[in-house]
Amino acid sequence: MTPQLTIPYGSADWEALVPTFIVAAGALVVLLADLILPVALRRQAAIALGVLALAIAGAFALTGWHHPYSAFAGGFVNGGFTIVFEEITVVAAIFSLLMAYALGRPDQAGGAIALMLWSASGAMLMAGAANLMTIFLGLELLSLALYCLCGLSPRPASRESALKYLILSSTASALMLYGMALLFGATGSVSLAVFANPPASVALFDAGCGLFLIGLCFKLSLVPFHVWTPDVYEGAPLPVTAFMSVVTKAGTLAVLARFAYAALPASSAAAILWPLWIVAALSMIVGNAAALAQTDIKRLLAYSGVAQVGYIIVAMAGTTPQGLRYAIFYLGAYTFMNLGAFAVVALLSRERDEGSSLGAFAGLGYRQPVLAAAMTFFLLALAGLPPTVGFTGKILILASSVQSGFVWLGVLLIVGTAISAYAYFKIVRAMYARTTGAPIQRAFKPASALPWVGVAICAVATLVLGLCPLAPSDVLPLVK
Amino acid sequence: MIGALVIVPILAGLALYALPRSAENAAKWIGVVVSFAAFVVAALSRDAPDESLVWLQRPFTASFHVGFSATGYASAGYWIVLLLTLATGCGLMVARLPQMLVLLGAMTGVFVARDLLLFALFWDFMLIPVFLVLIAWSPTKSSGTAWKYFVYNLCGGLALLLATAAYGIFAGTTDAIGKVAGPLSPSLPAAAETWIFAGFALAFLIKTPVWPLHTWMPDTYADLPPPMVAVVSAVQSKAGLYGFIAIGLSLFPHAMAAVAKPMLVLGAISLLYGAFAALVQDDAKRIVAYSSLSHLGLVLLGIFSFNPYALGGAIVYIVAHGLFNAGLFITLGEIEVREDTRSLSRLGGLAARNPKLGGALTIVALAALGLPGLCGFAGEILIMTGLYQAGHHKLTVVALIPIVLAAAYMLRAFQGMMQGPEVEDVPQRPDMTPLEIFAIAPLVVAIVLLGIDPGPVAFPARAAQTVGIGPAQPPPFVVSDK
Numbered sequence: 001m002t003p004q005l006t007i008p009y010g011s012a013d014w015e016a017l018v019p020t021f022i023v024a025a026g027a028l029v030v031l032l033a034d035l036i037l038p039v040a041l042r043r044q045a046a047i048a049l050g051v052l053a054l055a056i057a058g059a060f061a062l063t064g065w066h067h068p069y070s071a072f073a074g075g076f077v078n079g080g081f082t083i084v085f086e087e088i089t090v091v092a093a094i095f096s097l098l099m100a101y102a103l104g105r106p107d108q109a110g111g112a113i114a115l116m117l118w119s120a121s122g123a124m125l126m127a128g129a130a131n132l133m134t135i136f137l138g139l140e141l142l143s144l145a146l147y148c149l150c151g152l153s154p155r156p157a158s159r160e161s162a163l164k165y166l167i168l169s170s171t172a173s174a175l176m177l178y179g180m181a182l183l184f185g186a187t188g189s190v191s192l193a194v195f196a197n198p199p200a201s202v203a204l205f206d207a208g209c210g211l212f213l214i215g216l217c218f219k220l221s222l223v224p225f226h227v228w229t230p231d232v233y234e235g236a237p238l239p240v241t242a243f244m245s246v247v248t249k250a251g252t253l254a255v256l257a258r259f260a261y262a263a264l265p266a267s268s269a270a271a272i273l274w275p276l277w278i279v280a281a282l283s284m285i286v287g288n289a290a291a292l293a294q295t296d297i298k299r300l301l302a303y304s305g306v307a308q309v310g311y312i313i314v315a316m317a318g319t320t321p322q323g324l325r326y327a328i329f330y331l332g333a334y335t336f337m338n339l340g341a342f343a344v345v346a347l348l349s350r351e352r353d354e355g356s357s358l359g360a361f362a363g364l365g366y367r368q369p370v371l372a373a374a375m376t377f378f379l380l381a382l383a384g385l386p387p388t389v390g391f392t393g394k395i396l397i398l399a400s401s402v403q404s405g406f407v408w409l410g411v412l413l414i415v416g417t418a419i420s421a422y423a424y425f426k427i428v429r430a431m432y433a434r435t436t437g438a439p440i441q442r443a444f445k446p447a448s449a450l451p452w453v454g455v456a457i458c459a460v461a462t463l464v465l466g467l468c469p470l471a472p473s474d475v476l477p478l479v480k
Numbered sequence: 481m482i483g484a485l486v487i488v489p490i491l492a493g494l495a496l497y498a499l500p501r502s503a504e505n506a507a508k509w510i511g512v513v514v515s516f517a518a519f520v521v522a523a524l525s526r527d528a529p530d531e532s533l534v535w536l537q538r539p540f541t542a543s544f545h546v547g548f549s550a551t552g553y554a555s556a557g558y559w560i561v562l563l564l565t566l567a568t569g570c571g572l573m574v575a576r577l578p579q580m581l582v583l584l585g586a587m588t589g590v591f592v593a594r595d596l597l598l599f600a601l602f603w604d605f606m607l608i609p610v611f612l613v614l615i616a617w618s619p620t621k622s623s624g625t626a627w628k629y630f631v632y633n634l635c636g637g638l639a640l641l642l643a644t645a646a647y648g649i650f651a652g653t654t655d656a657i658g659k660v661a662g663p664l665s666p667s668l669p670a671a672a673e674t675w676i677f678a679g680f681a682l683a684f685l686i687k688t689p690v691w692p693l694h695t696w697m698p699d700t701y702a703d704l705p706p707p708m709v710a711v712v713s714a715v716q717s718k719a720g721l722y723g724f725i726a727i728g729l730s731l732f733p734h735a736m737a738a739v740a741k742p743m744l745v746l747g748a749i750s751l752l753y754g755a756f757a758a759l760v761q762d763d764a765k766r767i768v769a770y771s772s773l774s775h776l777g778l779v780l781l782g783i784f785s786f787n788p789y790a791l792g793g794a795i796v797y798i799v800a801h802g803l804f805n806a807g808l809f810i811t812l813g814e815i816e817v818r819e820d821t822r823s824l825s826r827l828g829g830l831a832a833r834n835p836k837l838g839g840a841l842t843i844v845a846l847a848a849l850g851l852p853g854l855c856g857f858a859g860e861i862l863i864m865t866g867l868y869q870a871g872h873h874k875l876t877v878v879a880l881i882p883i884v885l886a887a888a889y890m891l892r893a894f895q896g897m898m899q900g901p902e903v904e905d906v907p908q909r910p911d912m913t914p915l916e917i918f919a920i921a922p923l924v925v926a927i928v929l930l931g932i933d934p935g936p937v938a939f940p941a942r943a944a945q946t947v948g949i950g951p952a953q954p955p956p957f958v959v960s961d962k
Contacts, residue, residue, distance in 0.1 A: 386601040387605060418634055421631070425630065
């Protein structure tokens with residue numbers, strides 16, 4: 001008797017992954033187009049096709065909003081929570097593509113953009129991943145593509161960035177994998193849903209959770225696992241930095257939230273997670289304090305990202321359901337304000353000079369008033385000042401910290417914010433000060449007008465999300 | 481309409497920012513029209529109904545709720561006069577007009593906000609235009625002043641933010657300013673009330689400022705260009721005192737009572753320290769800056785003596801200080817434009833050549849030193865009376881010292897600038913132009929009017945009655961809505 005080939009999963013299972021597949025298949029289309037088209041057209045075509053694929057995936061993902069279900073025997077959970085993270089990934093990837101007009105050599109543009117799409121599909125997989133296998137698959141898909149992307153710039157720093165990221169990130173992945181093995185040993189399952197039952201071996205389970213969380217903290221670049229971040233961000237090409245600053249965080253936060261909220265036994269969840277709140281506290285203070293000394297915008301935004309993730313974790317402190325909503329809201333806010341700032345840097349970039357030094361901003365307020373105003377607005381948002389979404393997001397996080405009894409985290413958030421204001425406003429000062437000597441006369445010649453689109457959309461979103469009466473809380477679904 | 485008072489100046493400011501530099505004349509007229517229109521609208525909306533839009537529903541309800549509460553309107557009274565001043569004065573500062581308009585909108589927002597979260601939003605927002613002006617126009621090469629201003633006030637603003645969030649969680653809504661009157665309603669646990677109030681109080685004390693949190697203030701006032709410093713010192717600094725009255729008294733009555741002693745001490749120290757420091761300054765603007773510290777300490781005494789007269793006096797003095805301080809800084813700005821210096825040792829004998837300027841400075845300086853019949857006196861006498869009636873006898877005596885000192889430093893400044901021999905190498909320029917006179921005239925008129933009849937400002941609830949000393953029934957302890 002010949003063995004029967006059976007496919008154990010029905011079409012509904014695959015449907016949950018369609019958005020992810022659209023993005024991954026979009027990357028293949030980009031590669032094919034790269035083969036056919038003349039060199040001059042390749043880059044534009046790749047960007048257009050990439051944006052198109054992401055837009056379709058984003059639109060398709062929305063259709064599943066009201067039908068939460070679990071696919072692949074619990075390997076991937078579709079539903080509102082997943083979709084929000086998928087949308088954040090899609091939006092961030094689109095904005096990054098808009099800046100990617102100089103990414104890689106012209107004849108390699110298709111490959112670079114395909115890598116970025118695959119990386120995004122990894123993050124989208126992580127958004128819904130509900131067992132350890134899927135989580136690791138998504139994480140590696142995300143990271144492997146990023147290792148290559150980091151090295152795409154001709155600058156030596158770029159190769160350093162790629163190598164550093166490869167070695168350190170692989171180490172973290174290894175730790176995480178070991179943690180996963182321990183978790184499997186303790187519970188006999190890879191499914192997060194099973195973890196909520198009391199484990200067979202508590203010691204193994206705790207150790208596994210610890211290693212798993214360390215891996216996540218590394219990917220989120222939380223203090224003290226953040227040391228790779230500034231170097232990697234600085235060396236990587238600008239669109240890649242922008243991409244990883246949001247997409248890596250979105251994917252990893254989805255996993256972290258699912259793990260913290262849905263995968264831990266109620267009895268021991270608080271004890272297992274308390275180091276996470278300490279790490280968040282450290283990140284807010286150290287990240288912001290380190291940002292003070294930076295003179296490179298990419299490094300500054302790297303450290304700022306460290307602190308911003310700290311804020312997001314504060315919202316989740318105590319794992320209150322409301323807190324998760326505010327965490328997601330703040331991640332969405334961060335997406336727009338952070339990518340807006342990156343888009344401004346992209347407009348200032350020129351060949352072999354990424355416009356990310358503080359000097360590139362000197363006197364910008366008088367040379368390009370609108371661009372400088374936009375940058376000021378994004379920095380206001382990052383610093384949590386009104387009238388921006390950063391302000392609203394922070395008030396929600398503060399409220400959540402009071403509600404969950406973690407007021408000390410709220411106080412540290414305030415301290416961190418006060419420190420960060422100096423770091424962010426250093427850029428504002430560079431743009432508007434008349435007294436810092438003669439401004440450097442840099443011609444303003446953006447290689448492409450595409451980032452303007454990013455600047456405009458991000459600015460509108462930063463304003464409107466902050467003031468819109470449909471405040472986030474009721475729209476965002478909870479993790480299942 | 482009240483919402484438009486906030487939004488239109490901000491939008492106009494942003495629009496002016498985007499205008500090319502060649503359109504300077506148009507910008508000037510837009511500024512004049514917008515601020516004049518805002519003045520008219522504000523004056524007409526005395527009894528306009530509140531406007532409200534939903535903002536947040538979870539974790540607490542918050543709304544974009546604006547309206548003129550009794551205290552809000554009184555505090556905004558001088559601000560309205562300033563608008564008129566600005567309308568004429570903005571010719572002096574076209575380059576800073578965008579920031580100025582944004583600042584006006586934001587400050588209006590602080591005074592008309594009826595929701596704590598909205599209050600916090602404008603509270604933080606009003607830092608930004610001042611910071612931008614400080615870094616761009618600071619006469620000193622370093623931007624130390626700008627940072628000092630920004631970091632100090634931001635720390636206060638963030639403490640206020642945390643306190644607002646905590647208030648929202650405990651009370652369920654932040655839409656509370658002017659809603660609760662008296663020590664009855666807040667359902668806050670006592671410990672929470674104390675800590676939440678501490679956050680608000682820190683912000684208020686820094687903004688006012690009160691010793692020992694005042695160190696940002698003299699530098700900031702000295703470095704800001706004249707029209708902006710007039711607005712910052714006359715209006716922005718009152719936001720803190722307004723907060724104690726409109727938010728502290730009605731929402732945190734127990735905490736206010738608990739901290740009354742330390743606050744009275746801080747007020748008394750500010751009062752004395754400011755007056756003595758003002759005596760020895762050479763820079764005319766710093767004299768006014770330190771005198772501000774002293775005067776606002778007196779207001780703090782008035783608020784924390786919890787006496788209806790003292791409270792009425794505090795409100796009058798808040799308005800009065802806004803009027804004469806704006807007048808002082810605008811006059812000093814005009815002197816500086818003429819003489820290129822504001823150092824007392826370099827100035828002298830101005831009155832002979834510039835009699836109109838001398839006259840203007842005389843009136844505002846006399847109001848500042850508390851001459852009876854002008855607005856400063858009206859506030860001082862009410863505060864003193866209330867302070868004495870509340871049983872703070874020794875404090876009343878202490879509070880009298882700076883009033884004597886005020887005469888000394890104000891007259892010293894006046895003499896240093898207006899009288900005595902002229903210094904040879906200081907340029908000679910013509911007297912005030914009609915536009916400059918028109919800029920300061922409304923302030924002078926208001927100084928006199930408020931000095932003659934402070935009643936409507938002090939006790940708005942009983943504005944119809946004649947306010948003398950000792951009416952049959954004292955006005956209510958907390959100035960509330962209706």
